[in-house]
Structure formats: structure tokens, C-alpha cells
Amino acid sequence: MAFPLTVLLAAYEDLIEKELESEFSSCFDEYDDDSLFSLFHLTRPCLMFVADTMRARLQGVQPNTSHPHLSADALVMVTLNYYAHGISSASLLTKLGLTHTHCPAIIKAKSTVASNIEAVCGIPNVLGILASPHFRVRVSPYDKEDYGTFFSPLGYTAVVSQIICDSDGNILNVEKCEVGSTPEQEMWASSTKGKEIEKDMYGPYWLIGDLLGYCKYILTPVPDPSNESENRFNEAHAKIQGIMWATLSSLMRRFKVLLQLGFAKESSLDQKSNIIKACCVLHNIAKKFSVPSLPVGSEPVYPGKQHSGTLEVSDEALTARQALINRVFSALQMEKILK
Structure with a gap:
């Protein structure tokens, strides 16, 4: 028998009160x-x-x-x-x-996450994997003021949220959601985590990301690899980025509410954000207790929107990425690792 939510909350509050009344x-x-x-x-x-x-x-x-x-x-x-x-x-x-x-x-969170990611793909000093998935919402086409902003380039109305996970699929950070037309780069620039990393609060660490034009702290794949070193880096990048999309797929299979978050207006974004964050917390708890994933179905996971205009790629970002490729993924370095 399913208990009403109010009964469950009352029982939870009673449990806390008894804990607090202890001597x-x-x-x-x-x-x-x-x-x-x-x-x-x-x-x-x-x-x-x-x-x-x-x-x-x-x-x-x-x-x-x-x-x-x-x-x-x-x-x-x-x-x-x-x-x-x-x-x-x-x-x-x-x-x-x-x-x-x-x-x-x-507190060893940063170094532990980084060492685990390096063990998976060989890229050092990575704080997490970054993505901005879309979550479907309903918006009345007659509500022209909101409809246009929610309409994503993927062909439906949605909200988009910025998420960071580790190499085990634990969700480390969830930013507030925005309307579906928001480019991923704009989300990063306005996010709390983005501002913290841009201020160099975390030291010499990276995030793994998909899209170009972020900053020197976001490692993106080489769009047109011209040598084996760049190919090796792209393979490593795709391997670790795949963990994020597998994590999001698992999240959406377990919590079907994320497949359709209901009707939305710009004034209700906080409510949608709270649902996304709550599901992410429950996802981590499920992993902590080794709850098995649901079978793979047809639930799609879509990436964020690329910037629509001409995007200026940071020279600093390109220089930092190339230095990493030369240091870690060159043929000479790979020979040393294999020995």
C-alpha cells in the first residue's frame, strides 16, 4: 500500500525530532x-x-x-x-x-576524482565531466512569448541544465536550468561553477566538455585531428565523455519524470530545476546502495545547443590542450607508458 506523501513527511520529521531529543x-x-x-x-x-x-x-x-x-x-x-x-x-x-x-x-575529493578519471582515459587533473542535457517540457504554441525561448534546436520545447559527473557516474554538480534555446557556452559563463573555475579557485584542474569556445579550463576534442597524438587524445576524450551520457541515460531511465517535466513558463524554471536536482541526488543515493540500473530503453539524451553565431575559440584553450596532447599523448610519451 502506498502511503500519502504527507504521512511519509510526518514520519520523517518525527524521526528527526527523536534523534534531536537524544541526550x-x-x-x-x-x-x-x-x-x-x-x-x-x-x-x-x-x-x-x-x-x-x-x-x-x-x-x-x-x-x-x-x-x-x-x-x-x-x-x-x-x-x-x-x-x-x-x-x-x-x-x-x-x-x-x-x-x-x-x-x-x-578531504581528498578533488585528487580522488582526478586520479580515477586519469585511470580510465589517461587525461590527468580532470575535476569532472561536463554536459548540458535537454529535458522536455510542454509549452503552449499559443503562448508565443514563452514558446520561442523554450523551443530547442532539436525540434521540441525543453529546459537545459548544466551537470558535472565523475568517472563512476556520480553527479557532482547541477546548475539551475534555463530555457531550451540557451547556448551551452552561455550557461557555462553564467554558472556558479564556471565563475569559480574561471577565478582559478580549484587550481591546475580541467573539466572534460563537448563544445568549443569555453576557456582554458575546459578540455574539448580536436575537431580535425591531423596526427596520431591528436587521435589518441580524441579517443580518450570520447571514452570519458561517454560516461556522462551513460549516466544521464541511466538517470532518465530511473526517473521517468525527466522525460517530460510538464508545462513550463520562464517563471517556473526554479520548480523544474528542483525536480532535476532531486533526481540527481536520488541517483547518487541509488549508486551508493548499489541499486541496479533499469534496462536500457529508448529514452533519448540530447546534448546542449551549440552557439548559433560565429564562436571565437580561446587561444589559451587551444594552447593548453595542445600542451597536454604533446605531454601525455605523443608517440614518445606513449612508448614510455607502455614500457
Whole structure:
């Protein structure tokens, strides 16, 4: 029997309240609600739910040998603080008796993602795989003001969202969706992740992408390869890019709502974005619990729209890509690897 959503939510809230009523004292108790939100961008009930879950899962696990004094709550605090700000807050580290030099031993997300991607395709220092898939929506053709903006070059009305995943198909980032006529390059330029990477906040890392004209941080394939080095690079690029499209295909098979997001107006984009983001979170949870994928069907996954005008390709991007190809995919380098 299916329970109404309100009953399920009530049960969930009751579970959280019982967790919070426990007499367990944690290092979160040393902060007021405003300080917690400033440090983690999450509320106290949400933080306690995460901490309680992690505490239960870490029972019986050997403590961190580098920092055996750190409790499960402290590890959660450092990680969530980093996720919230992109850098660990000095005040929190001081409180826990740590410095910024300790953080790489606790948070290894970037290097782990990069090493896993390099193991798959040979391209080093890649933070993730970038794509901007279209999701169908209904827009009345009589609503001429909205219809034109939602109409994609693929022949139907849609919204488009920017998504980044890793080599295992885990979704790392989802940006807000835009109307289907929005070029992928414009989405990148206005996205939070794009602005962060353009400001060099992540260091010497790349993203793998499909379309030309982004920036030096986006590795795109060579459009007309002229030698074996460029062919090898394109093969590696296609191999890792294929993981993104397989991930999106799996996402859309599991969550059919993404095949048709219902009626849309520009004023309802946030609602469509929330559905896409929720499905991405559930996708990651399903992978975490090794839930099997649904059988492959006929669900199409379409890439984002190329810029309609003449697009100026960044010289910096071309130079950076060529330097990578020469360094990693040249015949001499490949001989060294094979030896």
C-alpha cells in the first residue's frame, strides 16, 4: 500500500525530532544556530541528522590514524564546512586544533576524482565531466512569448541544465536550468561553477566538455585531428565523455519524470530545476546502495545547443590542450607508458 506523501513527511520529521531529543552532546552544541548556518549553510536539524547518520555508520571503523583525536562529528564539520565555502574556515580549524595543512588528509575529493578519471582515459587533473542535457517540457504554441525561448534546436520545447559527473557516474554538480534555446557556452559563463573555475579557485584542474569556445579550463576534442597524438587524445576524450551520457541515460531511465517535466513558463524554471536536482541526488543515493540500473530503453539524451553565431575559440584553450596532447599523448610519451 502506498502511503500519502504527507504521512511519509510526518514520519520523517518525527524521526528527526527523536534523534534531536537524544541526550548525546556533540561539538555542534558549542555553536548557536546563526553560527552553524554561517559555517555550513545548513540548519541545526539538518546538520544533526547528517552527523547522527555518519556517527552510526562510523561505529566500529578504525579512527583516522593521522588525526585520532578527531570525533566523527569533527570530521563531518570539517567536510561540510569545506563543501559550503570551497575552503576550510580558519576559526573552525583552530577550534578543532587543526590547520589548513591537515585538510588534504581529511578531504581528498578533488585528487580522488582526478586520479580515477586519469585511470580510465589517461587525461590527468580532470575535476569532472561536463554536459548540458535537454529535458522536455510542454509549452503552449499559443503562448508565443514563452514558446520561442523554450523551443530547442532539436525540434521540441525543453529546459537545459548544466551537470558535472565523475568517472563512476556520480553527479557532482547541477546548475539551475534555463530555457531550451540557451547556448551551452552561455550557461557555462553564467554558472556558479564556471565563475569559480574561471577565478582559478580549484587550481591546475580541467573539466572534460563537448563544445568549443569555453576557456582554458575546459578540455574539448580536436575537431580535425591531423596526427596520431591528436587521435589518441580524441579517443580518450570520447571514452570519458561517454560516461556522462551513460549516466544521464541511466538517470532518465530511473526517473521517468525527466522525460517530460510538464508545462513550463520562464517563471517556473526554479520548480523544474528542483525536480532535476532531486533526481540527481536520488541517483547518487541509488549508486551508493548499489541499486541496479533499469534496462536500457529508448529514452533519448540530447546534448546542449551549440552557439548559433560565429564562436571565437580561446587561444589559451587551444594552447593548453595542445600542451597536454604533446605531454601525455605523443608517440614518445606513449612508448614510455607502455614500457
